[in-house]
Amino acid sequence: MVFSSMVFLCGFLPVVLTVYALCPVRFRNFFLFIASLFFYAWGEPRYIVIMLFSTVFDYANGIAMEYLDRREKPQYRKWVLMLSVVVNIGILCFFKYTDFVLESVGTLTGHPLPLLKLALPIGISFYTFQTLSYTIDVYRRKVEVQHNIIDFGMYVCLFPQLIAGPIVRYSDVAEQIRNRRGSWEERAYGAQRFIVGLAKKVLLANQIGDLWSQISVLPQSDMSMSAAWLGAIAYTFQIYFDFSGYSDMAIGLGHILGFRFPENFNYPYLSRSITEFWRRWHMTLGTWFREYVYIPLGGNRKGTIRQIFNLLVVWFLTGLWHGAGWNFILWGLYFFVLLLVEKLFLLREMGRWPKIFRHIYALFFIVLGWAVFACDDMSVLFSYLQSMFGVNVAAGNGIAAYYWQSYGWLLLILVIGSTQLPKKAVRSVCTWLCTVTGQRFPAGGERLVYVLRAAGLAVLLLISVALLVSGSYNPFLYFRF
């Protein structure tokens, strides 16, 4: 089930919220576990077995490590950890990368190999990373072993972040699993956050995504440099508003249910360097790779050469994590090179540049990166990049002019929406209203602002529903993650 569907919004969600509210506190985890399994089974009835296996397996690994401690054989704990890593990553690789490897080997040797043609279990990359965070942190004695399999199962399968993140590490929520007391204020914040996230996905991402879906299939004869850049910019906005919208919805649902999930995006397109971009983009993935790959490899503590190697590994894996395709690997390595150049000298150099140049520099490489990410066929990618740099195409054409004109206003909204402007504007309007009305009706101002804000959210929700019901373009971008 995806959040941006009527069956989730008006079926699953109200039922779950109602039952959850009425449910005695001690059964809530059990209920969430069952509800999450239902949520997952909606789209993947068979693959639920894999998720349950991961759950039971890593629950057992935690117990096993504790048992070894009790028997005073802690030296064997690392074997349990190894087993957990090998099996989890093994399952992930089997489903996600087998065909990619077979196909690549086939192409290289010239003898096509038969493919498995397995559908990728949705969310497997997210929940695998979540369960791994548990066993690794248990091994490091950073978290306590979870004895209750229901509680652990609820953590692994919890529907808000199950299929598109954020990647919630066990240590992030260990306390909240047993003990969460949400306030109504927090729930209201959660509902608001959810609506904003839904609107970002449906009103903004889907609309601009439709533009990318059209430009990406233009025949070469209809292509131009202008169209190619517009397409890449469209995708740049689509992936941000889609992904951060999903994260907002997940975090919002978390708040309604009493969880505090980590933030995942922090206005990434305001960045003035690629280094900064990756501190603001998909933050939970970055944290995961830093905590569980980069630092264990030695991070920056073993000399420059080793650090470069470590970065290479991390960015190769980051690329690969996003999908089994050469373009994703290329995309990861592209950022490796950029980050390395920045680390070695460019960041120091850029310190002297005017802010706007740093901004343009960062955005240029971000947009170019998304073009690499979006074209999953290498030959298509190649000709698309050529078009972006004006090779074999005109600078502009009628089709590009039409699209710029038709989507101009939406692009402006997206640009503004990528900054903190809307948030600040809403805040200052609210304060202004409060003071203006507050002078005449003490305490009335705050109430008025609250009502107006609620009305605004209701309008956003209504329009989102209208776009969903009308069957507008509504893709799910994370089926390859």
Add this chain to the structure above:
Amino acid sequence: MKKKDIIFVVCFAAALAIGGIVTVTAGHREYSDNENRYLIQFPKLVPEDVMTGEVQQELTDAFNDQFPGRDWLTALSTTVKKGIGMKDVGGVYLGKDHYYFEKIMNQNISRTDYFQNLRFVNRLASLSKDAEVTALLVPSPGQILKDKLPEHASLYDADAMYKTAKETLQNVKLVDIRKDMKEVRKQQKGAGVQDSSGETQVYYRTDHHWTQYGAYVGYKAYTESVGRKAASYKNFDIKEFSDAFYGTLYSKALDSDAVPDTIELPENLPEAEITCDGKEIDAVYDTAKKNEKDKYAVYFGGNYGEVDIRMKNPDNDRTLVIFKDSFANSMVPFLMKDYAQIRMIDLRYFKRSVSKYMEENPADEVLVLYEMSSFAQADKLNKLMK
């Protein structure tokens, strides 16, 4: 603080819940006139289909289709998209003077399929050696009314396609009415229906078909191409049939600003016996369609595999076979007086062997009549080989 937060959260959940409850309890609408399609129904729960995820998919779709206020919400969605400056909605350009145009671009048309279909027509010509074979590929509305498209809006390259047709067709006469259509629409006080800019409407604004007058241009061009003189439009005693026609393009864009079209019909027709797929009908026009959404189905009541029209008192013994899409339906009434028998074959629904059919029913004239994009995209023309 707390009270208004409680109210807000409860209202949020309740609003969603009410939407869901109404959908599930009241959602049994079968057909959407507005959108011109059958809506998806709530499925029965079959355990096997649950395991494959089929039931879930259907439930998801049904939930969307059966949601209360669907028509109103779809209109709202179009309004929002127009509001943020979009010039096309649901694959339809929002043109000037209340015109709508299907957004068919080069990537939507396969040149190889088009070429293949032209070769199938050649094959048909070789099957019917004694007949005069003509292809009339009606231009897409946007190609004639380019100035009504939104600024910079582009369509597929029609020039190249007519050029290919000219080069590929052998023993088939190609009738290209693009010039005629462009001239006719500029007639200021001509017959037919005028649009808000005062031009003669050769295509409907809200539908992808040509108007009765557009069909007349086709009739005239064809008749003259086979060396006969065409009767004047007024001779056919044109009467208004409906002024409340919202066509297929409206159904796609669902724009609340749309202005309905007027359908006119030629009334002065020769008497004829008409059978549609073996079933006799009383008249060319199915006037009951006046009260239905798809008013273009007034001609013969819609599309059939074979429509056989035998004139009762013909003044000649000419016969005509038309391989066609729905564009022919409105042109055939004009042709009736010139033939003893007209047969229309719609390959989408025709189940028999074409070569055998042509052998059994030789005709003096064969006409292939399709709208250009629908001809290029037609996937059943290979039946001409069988």
